[in-house]
Amino acid sequence: MTSSILKRIARFSVASSSTPFRAPWKTATATLGFALVATSAAAAITNVNGDVVQIVPAPASVVLGAIQSNLDIFTFNERCVLLAADLPVDGGFIPAGTWVKSHFIHSDPLAVSALGGSVQFASPILAVISTTVDLYSSDPILGKSQVDYPPAGMEPLRGLEGGDAYAIVGAGLGISVAFMTSDASDQLRVITLCP
Secondary structure, three states: OOHHHHHHHHHHHHHOOOOOOOOOOOOOOOOOOOOOOOOOOOOOOOEEEEEEOOOOOOOOOOOOOOOOOOOEEEEEEEEEEEEEEOOOOOOOOEEEEEEEEEEEEEOOOHHHHHHHEEEEOOOOOEEEEEEHHHHHHHHHHHHOOEEEEEOOOOOOOOOOOOOOOOEEOOOEEEEEEEEEEEEOOOOOOOOOOOO
C-alpha cells in the first residue's frame, strides 16, 4: 500500500492536468508523525453538494456537542504542512517530506440522521483519514490551531463505522460521503497536495 501512495504522488508531480488521479485505499495503521507548519495556503475547498456546508472561518470546536445539526455535514480547511514524519492514512501512509493540505468533515446530529454529500477540492486527494485512532494522532499535526478537537479517548467512535462510507470521485478532486450518525460524531480528514 505504501508504494501505491508513493506512486500516486510521483505520478501527480509529472502528470499533465488531463491525467486522471486515482486513489484506492481502506484501512490504516497508527503511528504519530510531526510536521512543519507552513503559512496558510488559499482555501482549497472549491464546491460542496448535498447536505455538506462549508464553514468559513473554521468553528471554534468540533468536540461532541459543540456544533450540531440534523440537516448538515460541516467541512472546513485546516492547514498546509510539510510532513516531518510518515503520516498514517487509510491504506498506508504519506511519506515524510511531502507538502500536504488537510480538510475536515464533521457530522454531529441531535438525533439519528442519515446525511450525505460531496466536497470538491482544488488539488488532488492524496489520502483520507477515517479511523478514530488516526484522527487523534493527526490532530496535532494537521488540525487548525484555533479549533478544539476531541481530547484523546473522549470520543471512541469519532471516526467512521458500519453504515458510514466515503468514495473518491471527480477524477480524484472530490470526496462523496454518507454518514449514519446517532449519539456520536462522524469525522474524517481529507489530505490533498499543498499548492
